[in-house]
Amino acid sequence: MKIIMLAINNLHAQIEDGVEILKGINLQINPGEVHAIMGPNGAGKSTLSSVIAGKEDYEVTEGEILFRGENIVEDAPEERAHKGVFMSFQYPVEIPGVSVTNFIKAALNETRKANGLEDMPAKEMLALIRENSEKLGIKRDFLSRSLNEGFSGGEKKRNEIFQMMMLNPKLAILDETDSGLDIDALRIVADGVNSFRNENNAVLLITHYQRLLDYIQPDFVHVLAGGKIIKTGDKNLALELEERGYDWLLN
Ligand SMILES: Nc1ncnc2c1ncn2[C@@H]1O[C@H](COP(=O)(O)OP(=O)(O)OP(=O)(O)O)[C@@H](O)[C@H]1O
Numbered sequence: 717m718k719i720i721m722l723a724i725n726n727l728h729a730q731i732e733d734g735v736e737i738l739k740g741i742n743l744q745i746n747p748g749e750v751h752a753i754m755g756p757n758g759a760g761k762s763t764l765s766s767v768i769a770g771k772e773d774y775e776v777t778e779g780e781i782l783f784r785g786e787n788i789v790e791d792a793p794e795e796r797a798h799k800g801v802f803m804s805f806q807y808p809v810e811i812p813g814v815s816v817t818n819f820i821k822a823a824l825n826e827t828r829k830a831n832g833l834e835d836m837p838a839k840e841m842l843a844l845i846r847e848n849s850e851k852l853g854i855k856r857d858f859l860s861r862s863l864n865e866g867f868s869g870g871e872k873k874r875n876e877i878f879q880m881m882m883l884n885p886k887l888a889i890l891d892e893t894d895s896g897l898d899i900d901a902l903r904i905v906a907d908g909v910n911s912f913r914n915e916n917n918a919v920l921l922i923t924h925y926q927r928l929l930d931y932i933q934p935d936f937v938h939v940l941a942g943g944k945i946i947k948t949g950d951k952n953l954a955l956e957l958e959e960r961g962y963d964w965l966l967n
């Protein structure tokens with residue numbers, strides 16, 4: 717039997733002052749699937765991704781998040797990452813003096829260590845870096861730059877997708893909040909996701925751009941509004957939203 721990648725059942729979450737943001741989310745993602753979440757500003761999309769990744773600003777008050785059958789609600793963000801949950805903007809920090817390459821090497825070996833594996837042999841690491849950077853059109857001098865220092869929006873995006881491909885998570889959550897994504901950045905995300913996706917992993921993609929879904933074919937599109945998933949469909953739902961907006965779904 718195939719194990720369910722992510723099962724979110726009746727998830728409620730609030731911010732510290734008791735304001736409830738997520739009001740009963742139900743979502744099931746199987747291996748091999750790409751799910752897109754769309755919805756109006758302030759709906760709770762980024763909150764949902766943060767709560768799955770375990771960001772500490774939010775408190776889960778009800779419900780469960782089963783990752784491969786195991787409730788991860790009490791797990792620290794690093795534990796979730798080690799189990800195979802990746803979220804973009806997980807490492808948004810600027811680290812002067814730590815290069816893109818050294819950072820990803822450390823992150824990858826830390827994950828291996830948490831899973832009882834030895835460091836990846838240097839030669840293998842180098843080959844993997846080469847393979848993934850070539851796929852994404854990342855140049856050698858970019859790899860030796862300090863992490864996120866002075867990165868443009870597109871460079872940050874490229875680096876995030878590079879991190880995802882290097883860490884090879886089971887579940888990748890990509891929150892494309894940045895309204896400044898240009899066509900190139902959309903392509904970077906799309907190409908990265910398409911070369912990453914396979915039968916054994918899954919992607920949760922948050923986007924406002926129907927256009928991105930022309931490049932990344934989602935299996936399901938969900939509309940999140942007011943802290944709940946109010947509609948689920950296939951990729952045609954995204955086209956319909958593009959045409960009609962969200963008003964027709966909201967009362
Ligand atoms: N840490 C926080 N502190 C206070 N309010 C928060 C916090 N996180 C989220 N919120 C509020 O929760 C609501 C949902 O925010 P969220 O960022 O999840 O929306 P979103 O669907 O991602 O919107 P957008 O499309 O604009 O990115 C908003 O009203 C937001 O102000």
Ligand SMILES: [Mg+2]
Nearest residue numbers: 761762763893
């Ligand atoms: Mg958001």
